[in-house]
Amino acid sequence: MSKKFLAGVLCMLLTVSLFVGCGSKDDSTPKENDSKTEGVDEKVTLNIWGMGEEAKLLSEIENDFETKNPNIDMVVQAIPWDQAHDKLLMAVASGKGPDVVQLGTTWIPEFAEAGVLKDLTQYIDEYPNLDPANYFDSSVGTTKFDGKYIGVPWYVDTRAMFYRTDLLEEVGYPEGPNTWDELKDAATKLSARGDEYYGISFDLADQVFSIPYGWQNGSEIIKDGKPLFNEPEYVEAVKYLNSFFEEGLAPIQDDMDLIQAFKEGIKPMFVSGPWMINIIKNQVPEIDGKWAVRTVPAKENNTSSVGGSNLVIFDNTKNEEAALKFISYMTEVETQVKWFDVAKCLPARTEAWNDDSLVSDPFFSAFGEQMKNSKIAPFIPEWESIAMEVKKSLEEISIGGADIETELDELNKTVEKMLDK
Template identity: 45%
Template sequence: MRKIKILVFVSFLFVIITLSACTSGDSSGDGQSDENTIQVWTMSDGLDDFVTDFEEESGITVDVQSIPWESAHDKLLTAVASGEGPDVLQIGTTWVAEFAEADTFMDISKYIDDYENLAPDNFYESAVGTTEFDGQTIGVPWYVDTRALFYRTDILEEVGYPNGPETWEDMIDASRKLADRGDDQYAIDLPTTDPQFPFILAWEQGWTYDIDKGADSFNSSDFKEAIELHHLFYDEGLSQMGEGKEFFQAFSDGSKAMFFSGPWDIGTVKDRAPEIEGKWDVKVMPTAENNKSMMGGAHLSVFANSEKVEQSLKFINWMAAPDTQAKWYETKSELPANKEAWENPVLADDDMVSTFGEQLEATQPLPLIPEYERLGNEILTTLEEINRGGAEIDQSLEAFRAEAAKILSE
């Protein structure tokens, strides 16, 4: 039923595009006339300059079109409906299921063995898991993303955790001591707009999403424990209810001594709070049943209608090479999906970055379902009702499961 609805929508959108084609002047297919030119759509700035080495080595011209993330989803939908897309496209992990069901990607399974850098063993297992859909390989991992704990080493030492909390029991104990320092003193800012974070907490309690069970997957004591854990930090005043002072100022002055985030904030802390150099560090996620974090990032895929499969795969093979991915990290600070790239000194010699490499070994792919983002946003709404509105947890979870069942049935 879900696939039928997607196809109906795509057909409708195709009619609209066809009717407007005579006036649109669309040039998305311009590169198609030159067999040595491929068109690449990306949401990452700087790729056009980065690919010059590939162009010189291969004789293939790469026509890069950078698309803002906020408009990328609609642009991809239009490409699917019209059949007029690029040869290679970047796809975020949370969009894989939605666009795979609409037949956006070419299945490249039969080509994998022909290219040395595309072998699944080259990449983190969880990253590969997000490139496989319905028995097909719809992409190759480009860069990866995960979450870890940032903490003030000097302040955590004062409450007995100089190397940061190892477990969630440690985290709660340290947080209570930090909050006891006085007025306007907190332990941590929990992410309130990140739909992945509630799932991370649930995975660490031993919960998993079962596609066959659907909404019944949320009827689990492990999932409830994750919601209760999240609520504890607000109920006891360990995390501030409300925005408060500018975050990096709070991390600098120690009033919020911990936070969860991705690798990009290593550079942000260094830039925004240079006065605390040597007084903070990064640590893998605290452990409950496990310490799994999310596996995010982006893939490179061949558009289903591309007539330049060989050229496209040569490009993706080059982008997947360890040296290329290490160089991309130097350029954009986006973490390599290729595990060998982590042996490069630019990553291996940086202890904080290496911590993210360690965390990537303990990750969980996000549920590969088209409704994932809607479910994530719905659980954020539920948490807001519990933490800020005082709603009762059992009743809120019952309402969430009912809404999840409705979303999954549409």
């Protein structure tokens, strides 16, 4: 375990009490088997930590998995996302963590650097579902660290553009804007409908909000350990985004519900993830047929960001074989399609995208198309902290009116210090 990581864990142990999640079978801490090794006939208790609503839905596939693996008793703890990171730190420090963990993709480097995740490379031949060739290249990028393959993509997400087809048709873009110039033009025309109307809504609370625009303008964000936030490509991207706020094309701060504003046409465009599809369908069915999803507009490219979750095995597991069987099961094409039906999480297996449930759905298939041109945020342990600094700088610019170049110079200096530690 790295000294930096261990110090953080010990500090956390002194200041934070252990959080307890709710489980589908057991709400207590992970159970331990009587035997330290798995036998052919013995019953194995496989402790799985999942996050948020997805973990609660794992009960939907539990019976099928246990029928196919009668010697494995699957026990799931569902942990709220806002508690998960601290609880994982506690598990690492105590050495009594679960067998399998769902990890958000941006958390992988931190725990991989600590050396607590099992390298899965040696198991690929025996469990071919684990093979990185089965998954989107961008998603595979979140599973490799320091030459090791330490996680398997479970589900993916990316960001695409939601837009009101009827309103965009009125301003000349029935299929939505294809380029940055078209996006600006469409937003300008849409906001001209009246003072209460905007052209687009941007999510300043999203830590990675500006990063894809940097990529689209040719910025690499961080290269060879050096931040590039004050280089022309990223500066130009921030100036472009800020122009929407300066010209009143996008709200800087407001308390209006996005879905209702989308329904009323007040915010006729926004960029978000696939979870918004069912939210719109369920909350505002009256606009069915008047909205669509498409890939994001392009400058030099139309790269978007990749998110989702991976399944990893804690290195100190006593149930390695059972853990591998579970991950292999969860990444079978059939299971991936079933999981999409249950949780509406986008499959990480590329082959699963051939299923009619995805091919025939224009909303979700748009995300599949965007996944072909998406990438991960800088895959470094410091990224979560860096992203918070980026978010604060953008707020200083858009809300506080800070000079863009001065603020980004300061941001770059701050990130340099973070990376030099």
